[in-house]
Amino acid sequence: xxxxxxxxxxxxxxxxxxxxxxxxxxxxxxxxxxxxxxxxxxxxxxxxxxxxxxxxxxxxxxxxxxxxxxxxxxxxxxxxxxxxxxxxxxxxxxxxxxxxxxxxxxxxxxxxxxxxxxxxxxxxxxxxxxxxxxxxxxxxxxxxxxxxxxxxxxxxxxxxxxxxxxxxxxxxxxxxxxxxxxxxxxxxxxxxxxxxxxxxxxxxxxxxxxxxxxxxxxxxxxxxxxxxxxxxxxxxxxxxxxxxxxxxxxxxxxxxxxxxxxxxxxxxxxxxxxxxxxxxxxxxxxxxxxxxxxxxxxxxxxxxxxxxxxxxxxxxxxx
Numbered sequence: 001x002x003x004x005x006x007x008x009x010x011x012x013x014x015x016x017x018x019x020x021x022x023x024x025x026x027x028x029x030x031x032x033x034x035x036x037x038x039x040x041x042x043x044x045x046x047x048x049x050x051x052x053x054x055x056x057x058x059x060x061x062x063x064x065x066x067x068x069x070x071x072x073x074x075x076x077x078x079x080x081x082x083x084x085x086x087x088x089x090x091x092x093x094x095x096x097x098x099x100x101x102x103x104x105x106x107x108x109x110x111x112x113x114x115x116x117x118x119x120x121x122x123x124x125x126x127x128x129x130x131x132x133x134x135x136x137x138x139x140x141x142x143x144x145x146x147x148x149x150x151x152x153x154x155x156x157x158x159x160x161x162x163x164x165x166x167x168x169x170x171x172x173x174x175x176x177x178x179x180x181x182x183x184x185x186x187x188x189x190x191x192x193x194x195x196x197x198x199x200x201x202x203x204x205x206x207x208x209x210x211x212x213x214x215x216x217x218x219x220x221x222x223x224x225x226x227x228x229x230x231x232x233x234x235x236x237x238x239x240x241x242x243x244x245x246x247x248x249x250x251x252x253x254x255x256x257x258x259x260x261x262x263x264x265x266x267x268x269x270x271x272x273x274x275x276x277x278x279x280x281x282x283x284x285x286x287x288x289x290x291x292x293x294x295x296x297x298x299x300x301x302x303x304x305x306x307x308x309x310x311x312x313x314x315x316x317x318x319x
Contacts, residue, residue, distance in 0.1 A: 042289040125298055164213075181211040185240045187220045190283065191300035197274030199226045209240050211317075216241050219312045227307065230300040236275070236309075241317040254315035255286025256284050263307030277315040284313070 020026070028038045035052035039045075048056040057064045066250050096268040107123040124139075125131045132142040140154040147161035158167045164178030185207040189196050204223035209216055220236065256276030264273055274295065275286045289294040 042091075047219060106269055153221060177213055179213055183240060183288045184207070184208050185218075187236050188302075189222065189224065189227065189303065191230035191303075192235075193230050193300070194234040196230045196300060197228040197302065198224045200224050207238065207240075211241065214244070214316050214318065215270040215314060216317055217312075217314050219310075221310055222303050223308045225306040227303050227305060228306045232300060234298045234300040235283045236286065239277065239282040239284070239315075241319045242282045243277045243279055244316040244318045246316075253312070254279065255312035256311060257311055258311040260310040261308060263305060263310070265302045265305065266309075275311070275313075277313060278303045284311075 007023045008026075009019075011019040011021065022040075023042060025042070026040045027036050030038045033052070033249065036047070036049045039047040039049070046058045047054055053066075055066050057066070072262065105125045105127065107125075116266075122134060124134060130143050132139050132151075134140060139151045142149040144159065144161060147159060149159040150157045154167050158165065159171065161171075161176070163173040164176030166172070166176050174210055183243075186205050187207045188205060189198065198289055204221070206221040207218060209218040211217075216239075218239065222236070256275040258273055258275065261273060272287060273288050275284045275298075277283070278285050286298040288298045289295040
């Protein structure tokens, strides 16, 4: 016992056990600089210092490590960090194996053994390069400079970059799928002179489309009654995208086929009604033609009464 009180005792027994007993805070510090080395509070925290800088502290929930934590051990048999923190958080990992970028870091999980030799690597980071996600040790996702790559172990199955989605090992920008979309639109009859009055029931004006890259595939249904006459070229307007305008190119081939129609007048000696999507526009130009004859304009003057059109088409777009 030291001093004039019993709040600090140093004990030694016959079994070689040494104890320091205290009822108040206890600090072990350097003599010259008065820097703490260990600071202990009864019923509270224990703090460990290095060169007057706190490095380790006990808390009611566990321990706090200040600054970096370095672990040196062998695979499967070395030091282990375990956590049971359900509230989420962040883990920062630094690899000090060298100044070169040509080294990698691994985040690995496994149970109490090596699981029969199966390495449960979940994340692999190659410093200065890619990061990849693995399943049962096989790479399934790897980052690229401008996107991600889908993998099956060492085999590349596809990638998604600034150019779009490529399949397999193909990385050509021209082969990349850069857009896919499905949706609906509302077609309606029109004329060169403007709008046309008509009636329709419920869902009698319907259009649906699928856009794959720069190709738009669509179907329409029009079942109209009491259609008034109008002057000039007959149109169907309301397509979801503007057709490309590349004269003389295959990209200007915008087809529309009427698969079924009834009640359509004004065909005369022609045997069918057809159409095409106008270049640089979002409407269909309707035309009529006979067997072996050239197509001619279908006039909205012949559009009166009750009629139905079911059609489908495909066109290029720059949208």
